[in-house]
Each structure stands twice: as structure tokens, then as C-alpha cells.
Amino acid sequence: MRCPEGPRPERASRVIGRNVGLRAKRPTKGPAKPFQIPETITVLRNITNTYEVGRACGELLYSITSLVAYHLDQSADCQNEPQRASISTSEFTAAVDAYLHFLRIYDGCSERFPNGIAVDRKGRRARRKYRERYIFILETRFKNALHEALGGMMKTWTEEQIEKFNKGVDKVLSGAAWTKYPGKNVCLEAGESDWGVWLRGKCEELGIVEAKVGRRVFDDL
Known part of the structure; x- marks a missing residue:
């Protein structure tokens, strides 16, 4: 399998820098592709309690890490099971899967990554680099989608509503x-x-x- 052995030469600078022995300071943003979750945005917009809006946003953001990790254990056409949350995550999970499929085809990583026991240190390092990169890209796309779709509404909130939103997000991300x-x-x-x-x-x-x-x-x- 190509990917577990390390990034393809033309992609290496995007993932771990030209010197594969150096740890990248920050994953790159990746190729441009819309991250579209219109039904999810509508649900979030219609929640009146801003604490619950924050909680739902936190749940979706938090789920990205596990969705990416499981996806890399399968081939690029993998379809994750929707995650449990306070709102439906079916559309969001499908959008994450579609974006991961796009990224993995772009990077030449269509095959599943072997688990950590079955590969050497180089293979584990390559998997970790792809995992970190994909998590960063998807979290960024999701945050930007929220900002673009809900930013106008959020700017109308009172300070108390904002505090409740922040509390809902933090409850999920940090407990x-x-x-x-x-x-x-x-x-x-x-x-x-x-x-x-x-x-x-x-x-x-x-x-x-x-x-x-x-x-x-x-x-x-």
C-alpha cells in the first residue's frame, strides 16, 4: 500500500515538509472544496437556546477526530456511522466522509492504513501525519462554515447569550x-x-x- 509507507513525493511538502524527518509546525489547509451541511445549519439556526447551539456545535467539532481515525482504518469510500449528539449528525457525518474521500484520492491514499501493530515506525508516522492533516482541514472547514452561515445571527446575540453559547461549546470540548x-x-x-x-x-x-x-x-x- 502506498500511503502507509509515507506521502507521495509530490504531496510530501503538504504533509510533513520536504525533510520527512522534520515535524511540520502546522498541517496545511489542503485543496479547496466546499464543505456543505445546509440541513445541519438550518437545525442550528432554529435552536432558540444558545447554550444548546454551542453544545451541538461542540459535539460536531469534537466528533471529527474519531470520524477521521476510523476512516483511515478503511478504504477511501468508507461511510462512518452517524455519531450520537443532541442533533442529527447524519448529514454532517456524510459530509465529513465525502470530504475525506476527496482528500484521500487527492493524496493518493485510497487504500486502508494498516493498524499500528502491523506497521513499522515509518508507517505509523505517515498515518499520524495524514490523520493530523485531515483533522485540521476538516475542523477548519467546519468552523468556517459556521462562521459564514451563522455569523450574522451570532452578532445579534446579547452578551448573556454569547456566554451561554461558549459554555455549551466548552462543556463538550473540555467537560x-x-x-x-x-x-x-x-x-x-x-x-x-x-x-x-x-x-x-x-x-x-x-x-x-x-x-x-x-x-x-x-x-x-
Whole structure:
């Protein structure tokens, strides 16, 4: 199989740099292709509780890692089972599968990757590089899709609604429940960066302020 042995020469710079012994600082964004989830966007737009909107967005974002990992264990035409979430994930899962199929054909990785036991260190490294790259690309596409489709609606939210949205996202990504969340929307402010890291940093800043005046930093889970 071609891919488990390492990226094809013409693709190598996109994945791990020209020197395969160097770890790429950041996966590249990959080829352009629309990531379309219109039914999912409609469902999210129609949820009135912004905490639940955040929770659903967090669930979809969180599921990308496992969807990519399972897909690489199969051939490129693999179809994942929809993930459990607070909203239907059938369309989202199918969109992720279609995008992974496109990326794997583009990279020449149509065959399944052997599991970690069956391959040597070079093969495991190649699989990890593709996995990290595909996760980054799909998370970026999803975040951009949310920003483009829901950004206008999010800009009309009150600060309290934004805090609830952030809390819903963070509940899924980190499992934390801070008493105070930032009044700026993680979807609009963090962009393509790690939403969990962005939220943790902002919540830690707010938590320090709360602790100094003797107030609780975390809610009961």
C-alpha cells in the first residue's frame, strides 16, 4: 500500500515538509472544496437556546477526530456511522466522509492504513501525519462554515447569550463548567485556532478575577 509507507513525493511538502524527518509546525489547509451541511445549519439556526447551539456545535467539532481515525482504518469510500449528539449528525457525518474521500484520492491514499501493530515506525508516522492533516482541514472547514452561515445571527446575540453559547461549546470540548464565560463569541473570535484552548485561556482570566473577590470559579457538574 502506498500511503502507509509515507506521502507521495509530490504531496510530501503538504504533509510533513520536504525533510520527512522534520515535524511540520502546522498541517496545511489542503485543496479547496466546499464543505456543505445546509440541513445541519438550518437545525442550528432554529435552536432558540444558545447554550444548546454551542453544545451541538461542540459535539460536531469534537466528533471529527474519531470520524477521521476510523476512516483511515478503511478504504477511501468508507461511510462512518452517524455519531450520537443532541442533533442529527447524519448529514454532517456524510459530509465529513465525502470530504475525506476527496482528500484521500487527492493524496493518493485510497487504500486502508494498516493498524499500528502491523506497521513499522515509518508507517505509523505517515498515518499520524495524514490523520493530523485531515483533522485540521476538516475542523477548519467546519468552523468556517459556521462562521459564514451563522455569523450574522451570532452578532445579534446579547452578551448573556454569547456566554451561554461558549459554555455549551466548552462543556463538550473540555467537560469544564466555569461560572463565568467570555462575552465574546468563540466562533467569531477564535477563528481557525483551537476553540478549547481559546476558551480555557479566557475562562482562566475570568476565574482569577472571580477568585480574588471570593466567588466560585466552577459550577457544580
